[in-house]
Amino acid sequence: MDHGAHHHHEHQHQHDAHHGSGTSWRTAAQATLHCLTGCAIGEVLGMVIGTAAGLHNATTVVISIALAFVFGYALTMRGVLRAGLPLGQALKVALAADTVSIAVMEVIDNTVIVAVPGAMDAGLGQFLFWASLALSLVLAFVLTTPVNRWMIGRGKGHAVVHAYH
Known part of the structure; x- marks a missing residue:
């Protein structure tokens, strides 16, 4: 195979992997890990703020969810802004991508934290607080990866960001 044909074949394979039904689990896991990074920063920060301030559990969950979205979108926007997109377009890409x-991650991780007996009432110095938070994020990753694989395979979700990497 000549170099030009080989390059076209690789590009077609990458295109199929990102937009077709053959989306790899590796691609989906990378997209999920990227998303989880922002979610985890926001989720942990929200739980720490709410717990340290002695806020009501529902208020703590709302703060965590809001911060997860803010940090998740911010990480995606950072990359697409670096690629030269204007702010408004970068926000649209982040909203479409993440x-x-x-949302799936937040449903999973907050359900886990609320469901673990005593986790929402545990203090920052208690193992239960950190263990339930870690468990919730691991489960969010595991259960969101197939969702992202499905979406990327249809050219949705994190697939919209790939054009800017």
């Missing part, structure tokens, strides 16, 4: 993924 909204479903962050």
Whole structure:
């Protein structure tokens, strides 16, 4: 195979992997990990703020969810802004890329934290607080990866960001 044909074949394979039904688990896991990074920063920060301030559990969860979306979108926007997109377009890309993924993660991780007996009432110095938070993020990653694989395979979700990397 000559170099030009080989390059076209590789490009077609990458295109199929990102937009077709053959989306790899590796691609989906990378997209999920990227999304989880922002979610985890916001989720942990929200839980720490709410717990340290002695806020009501529901208020703590709302703060955590809001911060997860803010940090999730911010990480995606940072990359696409670096690629030269104007702010408004970068926000649209981040919303399209991350909204479903962050929403699924937030449902999973907050459900886990609320469901673990005593986790929402545990203090910052208690193992239960950190263990339930870690468990919730691991489960969010595991359960969101297939969602992201499905979306990327249809040219949705994190697939919209790939044009800017």
